[in-house]
Amino acid sequence: MNIDKDLLYSFGAENKIYKKKESVFKEGDHVVYFFQIAKGKVKLNNYSEEGKEFIHNILGKNQSFGDALLFLNQYYPMNAICLEESEIIRITKDNFMEMIRKNPKLSLEMNTCFSQEIFYKLKMMQSMASENPIQRLKGVLDYLKSYHDGDCTHCFPIEFTRQQIANLVGLRVETVIRALKKMEKEGSIAFKERKILY
Structure with a gap:
């Protein structure tokens, strides 16, 4: 999902820079933000008890992640790790929900x-x-x-x-x-x- 940046900013979104290999969130963290990549690459993964990595996806510019989890009262079931220095737009869950309520067409697109x-x-x-x-x-x-x-x-x-x-x-x-x-x-x-x- 690629949401217009100006719309995100109008509801209080902010840009955050992450370093290569830095975690955006970890498995077990509480869901707090909607994330959209402005620049860079992010991998979504898990590790087994033996340390074997399973990659769910690798996302790039204009792609979002963690969106579906905003509608649940759950924790992240995976990690989000930057594969390179990345600039990510993030908006709090409360502001995101307000944006959806005020823009019903966006809800249909989601x-x-x-x-x-x-x-x-x-x-x-x-x-x-x-x-x-x-x-x-x-x-x-x-x-x-x-x-x-x-x-x-x-x-x-x-x-x-x-x-x-x-x-x-x-x-x-x-x-x-x-x-x-x-x-x-x-x-x-x-x-x-x-x-x-x-």
């Missing part, structure tokens, strides 16, 4: 975004249940591409490292590399300057 996110997450979960690594990769690539406008072949650059992709799909990085090579031979992806194009 419902559309939440519905799309749920749809693609369900599709991705279906793929993740597969033992086939290529099926898992296609599921996550489709999910990532869902944030991209346009329907084209090999035009969407995947901005993740092979390790980050492995953490997204729950596979070893070596398995991901082999599966990506097979997908390239099949023509479902292309490589350009070490980037994956889907």
Whole structure:
């Protein structure tokens, strides 16, 4: 969800600069703000008891995170960590709710975004249940591409490292590399300057 910055500022939003590797929030923190990235990249993740990382998503400029949790009286079920120095617009939960009440059209737009996110997450979960690594990769690539406008072949650059992709799909990085090579031979992806194009 990308909300007009002027609207956010008119309801008391502020910009905050975070350093690379700095946490925006941690798993278990109480939900306090709506966050929208003005500049930089943020990863949403968890760590298992054994310390293995699971990445839920990596977000960039004009993308928001934690929005759905503002409507629940819960804690964050994940971490938000900056992958590079990032400038993030944040607005308190109370001010955010007032903004929604005074702008009902915004509420409808948010419902559309939440519905799309749920749809693609369900599709991705279906793929993740597969033992086939290529099926898992296609599921996550489709999910990532869902944030991209346009329907084209090999035009969407995947901005993740092979390790980050492995953490997204729950596979070893070596398995991901082999599966990506097979997908390239099949023509479902292309490589350009070490980037994956889907």
